[in-house]
Amino acid sequence: MAQQNTGDELEIAALLNRYARAVDTKDWRLYRSVFTYDAHIDYSANVFQGSLDEAIAFFSGVFSEGVAMSMHYISNIESEIDGDTARVRAMFYNPTQIKGVPQLSVFGGYYFHDLVRTPDGWRSRNLREEMVWTANSPREGQA
Template sequence: MTHDDLIDRAAITDHVLKYATGIDQHQWGLYRSIFADEIILDFSSWSGDPASTIPADDWVAGVRATLEPFDATQHVLTNFAIDLDGTRATCTCYMAAHHHLVVDGDRQMHSIGGYYVHELQRTGDGWLIHKTQLNVTWEMGDRGLFELAAKRGAATMA
């Protein structure tokens, strides 16, 4: 492995970690900055919907509307395996995502775990994610919390 490879691996790891930081700290500009303008998303293991290509701005707005109403979220990314191929890279990393919502004074939680496969391209602005695949391998808690959080978000916007 060359010195440049090590620099690229560190840059990609730091870049992908912004995925979790942007969501959990509600830094939506930071979260948007990690994606190409149009991205391929495959969250079929979570939603059952097929992969699709959408504008990154739409993706970020949807994630914000879905996750910001929670009282807290924590996305943890670890075990980065990065394959470099010139101006392209694939980053596979383990993930755990915890979603906390206080309902009638009771803290409830929904968690998922698995791994992401991010495909990135080097641009003049550095590495950008152009494809993301979420692979859920376990789930705990009530998925209905997402609906409750959405209602809370809609009520806040009204």
């Protein structure tokens, strides 16, 4: 069982790395490959919540137009694996260059994923972002 969990943990870490690369390179086909077709994605800390298709529309529109560069670092991945499901908590650190903001904006917090094992490997059925802190965010000071 320990070998199975180690293999699953490596696959889950690879999935989260693929997620970060997809967002940072604005590769929405790759982004889609991280999730189940019916996934729910909650970036409510960043004013978005909805389906996978709605997330891709948000990212390919507002996000792509307003963000010149982002570079997600995902670490401290904790997985609770139970058969073909897993609950994952991971930290993120995300320096971002937002168009029109002279200084680099930086965001930090947690991603919470509910994963399922599919024939194609682990996929996220539910993602919730919890923003813990920001620096130089254009939203700072807004009510």
